[in-house]
Amino acid sequence: MNKKRVAALITVLAFSFSALVGCGASNSGTETKDKTESSETGETDSKDSGKITIGYSLKTVQEERWQRELDGCQKAADDLGVEFLYQVANGDAQTQVSQIENLITQGVDVIMVTAVDAGALSNVLQEAADDGIKVLVYDQQLENTYGDAFVGYSDYSNGTLIAQILADKDVSGKVVLLHGDKSSGIEKIIEGEKSILEDLDVEIVMEQYCTNWGAEAALGYAQNALAEQNNDITAFVCMNDGIASGAIQALEEVGMDGKVVVTGMDCELTAVQRISKGTQTSTLYKDSDALSRAAVETAVSLAKGEKITSDNTIDFGVNEMPHVIVSSAIITKDNIQTELIDKGIYTEEEISGK
Template identity: 35%
Template sequence: MNKRFTLLSAWVMTILLIACTPDEQIKEVALPPEAESKSLEDIKIGFSMDTLQEDRWFKDRELFVEAAEKAGVEVEVTVANGDDVKQVWQTEKMISEGIDVLVVVPHNAESMAAIVERAHDAGIKVLSYDRLVRNAEVDLYLSYDNEQVGILQATVMTELVPEGNYVYLGGAETDYNAHLMKQGVFKVLKPYIDKGDITVVFNQWTKDWVPEVAKANMETALEVNHQQIDAVIAGNDATAGAAIEALAAYDLAGSIPVAGQDADLAGVQRIVNGTQNLTMYKSIDDLSERAVELAIKLALNEEIQEDRTINNGKINVPSILLPPVPVDRTNIKETVIADGFHQKKDIYQ
């Protein structure tokens, strides 16, 4: 009887398999994804960076590697030095050598779209770190709320200077974050502009975030406006510092409010010295640790709960945005010093 039952069961299973569609049969016999069996020791993260020119990017690299080592995963870091072709080549090499997840800080938000596609073709997920890759099916975007950076910059500056001539020195036009910051700045300035209280007399991008370009732009703004400038909002602390150099040539450094962002050491020192009024602190410690944590989850195909989505021109990218913190002379101790981002002795040297 047992033999007859076994034969009948085999016959029934055969009939069921024949009745299934090909796709259903494949699902029935498919092996679990390789990622599900990975351990942390098996994971290799590729971290593609645009540049180390600014002080903050050195910190990003150090803290990212430190967080990866603490988590027990391998990480390979490449730096493109602002070269699109080099960054594409470096990331293609990492993909071909078998990374499990790609974390990328794009130099050019548009040109890195092809790399996202190549990574996906190789079964590798992509996390946009701090800067969003445009027109690509990015798996996750992690950054600070860059529009909020601009909103906070402009809010503080309009409290200091509610009327007058403003200069806006944006970041690199190829950096989508620069567009988001500008969007935030002008969202706040618009009512003042509409009332005629504020006039933006100069508004220019800074190619590749190069400080010398920002300085030349500020010099032009001063010349064409006969030094009649009342406030400067800059894309980061390096461009703010360049603007202050241009102002110093006219003995205006310290008399015209200047806002930057990134809380670079030089920027915080200028706040103490009175030539810069504001910077925006974005804890790189939090950002790098969260990036490693999320990269591991992507590599393991684990669920990630995003805060919101941001459209990058192709899809609504799942995004996690951390809050920035304004820093002026009143809260340096409670922010960058308390977090160990800068040492008190270095700031007040």
């Protein structure tokens, strides 16, 4: 056993002992599955058995999509026979830094990360790399940060897909852009959206970032836009389904739901229900099973020192790395049956709400 693994094991045992003798611990509200839990239940440390250990630092499971991703990663890890640890930061960047430091201390082989703040992880991920831990960036781009591989969708392509429905419907007039959280590294998505919009006869009358991708923020912006434009809005280009729900609520308040194009992304069940009902126009289905499996398979390859084969590369300001791309699909009322029901993503009963 090398020195790093010995140190990691000693740290875990010390932490477990302090948890047993202490008077109690405060609950930070984060979700965690790590080696501390394994040691407390008497399981053998995976490092002793030579088992590959992947640690995943995830920004949130508040949105349905990220719970699906987490479940998919766990299933893929189980199938591949690797140890999978995860920690959820619940939208707090400093908590995420601390949790990644904890994964480093545990001596994992690979750290996968989906960031709360695209620019907040430069130092801690460099620390991981310096300690010999591979870094896999999962789906969300970072800023000025090292990585060994990026597994995710093409942000630019997703942006074009989000806005494509406006071109398909020959939308003209006043348009509102409601983006995700500005700290999420979403500029390429915005570029993709605007590449479509610039060829249409539309006027962007409002463009806002929604903190934490929140429906409440989107509701406020949508209400303001409708009031400022005397309800003369033809489309809300929303960057995810939660934001779309806020825009639709604002439209419902003025009796315009179903009369305005509203986009989304992530294919949440509630969004598909709204599309079926006619109040939301589209969403993007991002295949969580395909993405999570690609991420875990890539992480295993990194741990084994294997070359990552990809036709694409990406650079977050520090180094060029392989970019493993998974495709997305536009979902509208016309293809719910073929793209979602027939493929077993959702049932007809789930979508109808019966």
